[in-house]
Amino acid sequence: MTPDDVAGFFARRQDLDPELYLELDFTFECAGDPREAAAHLCSEQSTAQWRRVGIDEDFRPRFAAKVLDIDAAPRREFSIPVAGVAAVNVHAVRVTLAHPHGNFGPRIPNLLSAVCGEGVFFVPKIPLIRLDDIRFPASYRAAFDGPRFGIAGLREKLGAHGRPIFFGVIKPNIGLPPEPFAALGYQAFLGGLDIAKDDEMLADAPWCPLAARAALLGEAARRAAAETGAAKIYLANITDEVDRLIPLHDEAVAQGAGAVLVNAMPVGLSAVRMLRRHARVPLIAHFPFIASFARLPAYGVHSRVLTRLQRLAGFDAVIMPGFGPRMMTPEAEVLDCIRACLEPMGSILPSLPVPGGSDSAATLESVFRKVGSVDFGFVPGRGVFGHPGGPAAGARSLRQAWDAIAAGVPVSERAAAHPDLAAALKAFGPH
């Protein structure tokens, strides 16, 4: 690129109509001039050849992505060794780009193709890059439905106010037929679980068909609700081929599921958006595949970008890697994702953040303090279903821990009079 070519990919915010652009934050490491690298990043993700041969025209004013801000610092070498780019004159760079969404419109696959595609990950002299964040103007958001129920709707269905929502992943996750599987869920409902869920890997398997499971767990939820006086939801995993999502939703709901789980990336966010227009119960996202591109600070896509897209696509709750070393996710990143669920987004409702991973009564207080509000879901697996007293005792231990926290009493102190809580702390707490 000539210096003039480079200049054509820079703009001042005040000169652009903000409603016409997405804002994208990238961090990258490049060889050579950072301004030229940033211009290539814009060119490759929008109008890579902005005029025909022999014709005096320029598509950049309307169609080019443009650099709004850039901040570059020299560094000795790339932070991860990479093929194909010599580490000469390396810089670590932060840029904010304005990307004209009229190039592709409010369509998730086309959005992903533009902002996570060849034009991002194959830019000359930028071997390492991460899409750190994305912001949508009202004009773009307006095309999306977002959650149908959101946090308030979920609370309403459960009659659960002023506290976290207690999910539990029925375990053993793989291998049980419907009857004993539902029996475990029923026990956990009696103990105080709000939502008993399928594992994200348990779908419509011949050894545990979804219809049979939903019928039994729907019945378990109704019986437990009658016995406890509290609403209960069976969350059925309908993750399957795209053309089975709607039939499985209908079948699971008809049998008794009160919400459905979809593995967002494996199914595809676009299919979720399609399901959202049809679904009559809350949609809950699970996170398989996302870590494959979201774990490393220097490369890939920040997980909050996916959180925002899951909310836009219509998930009422987003299960995400939570706190604690098991999930290998920095605390700041978990909080970024929680904020992406909760912060204002025009008319798009908030999604319930459900940070998960090796939780139990022993981790509830710490998760609550980190989240900083009661607007979250708590989703143990073994912490309920591996409790030495069984699932009812496991669920009771959660509620006992929460009662202590709500009363301002130390959880360990409350355990003295509550053997289920004491057993949970002993089995799952720090040793």
Add this chain to the structure above:
Amino acid sequence: MTPDDVAGFFARRQDLDPELYLELDFTFECAGDPREAAAHLCSEQSTAQWRRVGIDEDFRPRFAAKVLDIDAAPRREFSIPVAGVAAVNVHAVRVTLAHPHGNFGPRIPNLLSAVCGEGVFFVPKIPLIRLDDIRFPASYRAAFDGPRFGIAGLREKLGAHGRPIFFGVIKPNIGLPPEPFAALGYQAFLGGLDIAKDDEMLADAPWCPLAARAALLGEAARRAAAETGAAKIYLANITDEVDRLIPLHDEAVAQGAGAVLVNAMPVGLSAVRMLRRHARVPLIAHFPFIASFARLPAYGVHSRVLTRLQRLAGFDAVIMPGFGPRMMTPEAEVLDCIRACLEPMGSILPSLPVPGGSDSAATLESVFRKVGSVDFGFVPGRGVFGHPGGPAAGARSLRQAWDAIAAGVPVSERAAAHPDLAAALKAFGPH
């Protein structure tokens, strides 16, 4: 895990029915005992809690993933700094696992959830892991259609035998209305292109509607075929929301598209499988998003895994990052992906590999030598549409280069008598 628990996740190949298992190759870096880490990897991706509390049962024989081979070497520290795992007693490990596909069945989203999900990327003490390869038994493959046309079918449609298939990405990719866009394609067809394609970022935009584009390019293909006596295909990008794929396919084909392009990951492989059952023309894959998890040797998913899945899902051709520094992909990895398209896969037809990236007449011979056969697609953008003599000259330069290669004449020598080829070598060759 106790040593007994660990042993329950190991097996000998000869003790398993190979038809019941996928084979997965992983490389990972772990802290602590590599055998225990490998057992956790199996447990987390299959039956994470393999018995109910207080019941003497074991789901592992039928439902557990099992280690078949393991090979571990100590290393000083993790190759990439990671959060949450202390670098104590680090090993670099290669394992092959047998994963029982009956856990989820022949469904792409459930497959991805099991082999690229929480049970792979959130395993205790394994912060860095890559799924390197996957092998399917006949019993699993049998549920998939694979390509309808494959390489032979594409060659038949084009009457193109014994040579590469010449694609070209019409440029400027973003910004042109249908008429001048189609005029460029027509010129390139006349010059000798087999397939003129939309850029992967150009979909059904209001400033260049797919229906209008397909009508004009379909007509251009017909006229060029009549004038040159050679079949021509307009490849229409129908990447869009999942529920628009089939309508857009129908509309594009009715107007004149001879094949359709889908960005595989942004749309989702499951939606592609759905489209495959309906489509009446070849399906061509493009690669946005894949690099976000496939570039780094130490983390993510090897691109050939995605190539195999794209073939299984039904793509007749797979456009992939090709050779040359621009694509930042090691040559061995490009060749792995090409083999994944071509090698025997039971009744699943081969897909045409289309390694792409900054190609032109100047790179054709080198790509052909690396591929080692004529069974590939060649897909320049600027190399045709940025040719100083225009698209017809750009396309002619490709065919002239191929004629030289086929005749065993050095391409540079042939250029002496062919000004379009000479101009291409001057514009795009090494300086």
